[in-house]
Amino acid sequence: MDKLKKMESKKIMEAQESVHLADLHLPEDLRDLSYTQCRQLCCEIRTTLVNTVSKTGGHLASNLGVVELTMALHRCFHSPEDKIVWDVGHQSYTHKLLTGRLDRFPTLRQENGISGFPKPSESEHDAFVSGHSSTSISVACGMAASMRLNQQDHYAVAVIGDGAMTGGMVYEGLNNGGKVPDNLIVILNDNHMSISKNVGALAKYLASIRGKEGYVKTKWAVERTLDKTPVLGKPLAKVLKTSKDTLRNTLYHQSTLFDNLGFVYLGPVNGHNLEELEEVLQVAKSYHRPVLVHVNTVKGKGYMPAEKNPGEYHGISKFDVMTGNPEVSVDTCFSTVFGQELARLGREDQRICAITAAMKYGTGLQFFASECRDRFFDVGIAEQHAVTFAASLASMGHLPVFAVYSSFLQRAYDQLLHDVAISNLHVVLGIDRAGIVGEDGETHQGLFDVSLVSSIPNSTIYAPLCYEELRTCLKKALYEDKGLVCIRYPRGVDQSEPAFREPSLTLSHYRKGGRILLVTYGRIFNEMVRAQVALAAEGICCDMLRLTRIFPLLPQAVAAMQEYDQVIFFEEGVKTGGIASQVGDALLESGFRGRYSSVAVQGFVKQASVAGSLEHAGLSASKMSDYVKGAVHGHAT
Ligand SMILES: Cc1ncc(C[n+]2csc(CCOP(=O)(O)OP(=O)(O)O)c2C)c(N)n1
Ligand SMILES: CC(=O)[C@@H](O)[C@H](O)COP(=O)(O)O
Ligand SMILES: [Mg+2]
Secondary structure (H helix, E strand, O other), X not given: OOHHHHHHHHHHHHHHOOOOHHHOOOOHHHHHOOHHHHHHHHHHHHHHHHHHHHHHOEOHHHHHOOHHHHHHHHHHOOOOOOEEEEOOOOOOHHHHHOOOXXXXXXXXXXXXXXXXXXXXXXXXXXXXXXXXXXXXXXXXHHHHHHHHHXXXXXXXXXXXXXXXXXXXXXXXXXXXXXXXXXXXXXXXXXXXXXXXXXXXXXXXXXXXXXXOHHHHHHHHHHHHHHHHOOOOOHHHHHHHHHHHHHHHHHHOOOOOHHHHOOOEEEEEEEOOOHHHHXXXXXXXXHHOOOEEEEXXXXXXXXXXXXXXXXXXXXXXXXXXXXXXXXXXXXXXXXXXXXXXXXXXXXXXXXXXXXXXXXXXXXXXXXXXXHHOXXXXXXXXXXXXXXXXXXXXXXXXXXXXXXXXXXXXXHXXXXXXXXXXXXXXXXXXXXXXXXXXXXXXXXXXXXXXXXXXXXXXXXXXXXXXXXXXXXXXXXXXXXXXXXXXEEEEOOOOOOOOOHHHOOOOOOEEEEOOOOOEEEEEEHHHHHHHHHHHHHHHHOOOOEEEEEEOEEEXXXXXXXXXXXXXXXXXXXXXXXXXXXXXXXXHHHHHHHOOOOEEEEEEEOXXXXXXXXXXXXXXXXXXXHHHHHHHHHXXXXXXX
């Protein structure tokens, strides 16, 4: 039997053997499997994804869509020497399963468990931290450049979705990457979806090229013919390379944006067909220059509820696998209230415009979108653009409201400062997911917005406690305040007790006759109320001060603090530059003679439940009460 036949029979034998993730040494063993075995593994992976996410919550639909793509990548590239960089990283679950994390997979997104995003600290196969969109091409560019400098013949592969392609950083990366002779491969995972439908001119452009099946088929034939021509030394290889390019240009006169930017464009290919995927990836590797591979996938592939409703299953909480129904369904949350109130105001005032950066449903703007269609703008994953766009609308007399997650706003600091604040333009921000977010972890915590915005002159920040207060703040922000006005509110529901829910636009002072004043803002006031009750039961009487307008500091708040022997500020935000530290400065300047201390978040907050993270940060009721007891007895840290 010749070598080829032997290999063939080995393959057939292997194909008859069933394989399981748990029996394999991954990712290495993947390369020895037959396609039949790979497809079998894909089924096992999908079942694992659905079952696990049904218990932990997570990004299901995006992951179901890239099972074959991930398998093909790990068969064609050699991680960790080759670097696979996942954009956003929310679709990296299969990658985790194929790189030896099956046993830990049930701990997904839990405290001390594996992350829902790539984390080099978790595995050498996670090339780079991600969570925010559109960074992968820049990361891969840097890695490919480093490989060249170190004379390593490895590959840097960025895997990026069509939604993430709407982010501006992508074009900075393409601009840089397209001109270098590096082993840089960009895989465009095109499923026609961002979280909701992908929007904008780029989405339209991708739609126009993704249907061109003829392009790819003929192309493979050309590549194969040329690649199989015996190599007769370098000069001929050069001629062949030139003829490849000439042939490509002749056959495919219609070049893409990516070709024009210096990338070889390959595709589109069926992202659920392993053979086709591996073929295109091998061709991509053969170029040794920047290549973009366009892959068509179906978001939610293989689990009917997710295929039918990819938006709802993008990020989902625990659900019933049989029905697809969420375990707990929440009708109202801060985002919904914000969105509904904005829609109501928008109906009455034609100047109001609402802007989202691809988070229409997450921020509750779907209500505005359906009621005031022409004044609703989904600008794609483009927070920087969104802020400058809002500034520009304001300069033309509109009343723009940009609803954005706290952590994603971090990108747009200069736009807030340079485009909004310097001109004192009236722009309202709904800062959603403010504070601790829980299971998404470090990349998504909303803990920096207060420090960030309060460093900008003439800005205003509100932190409403409850829905009613949120509505009032929004009206005030639109009709009474000027300049940059932010309203920050958390993920989730109003948990404040009716007795503490008197809406205020400034501050609420709860007097019990104590000599200690506890101060805070936002949702952790609920924790403070519980702490105060517990402390009272132990004979420690505390007053409370809750701020609704947190910045600029209210003179009456600083004045109220002067009445006390001891003031303790609890803040669900970072300590540096936060309100607690600003209050400390103000008290010092005012000649306050009592004791002042604060508890705020320090460092990056890892994934855990919101309650768990509050506890670790010292911001739960029990930790607050412990801290106060320590302070009373003179040993607070
Ligand atoms: C800067 C930033 N803004 C918004 C998000 C929220 N976000 C996460 S995934 C996503 C959609 C990504 O779509 P795509 O890249 O096509 O991936 P798919 O889920 O379709 O696979 C968005 C908007 C984010 N992670 N980062
Ligand atoms: C991956 C990503 O950035 C988003 O999908 C984010 O996880 C959404 O968070 P929410 O679930 O709070 O909308
Ligand atoms: Mg997509």
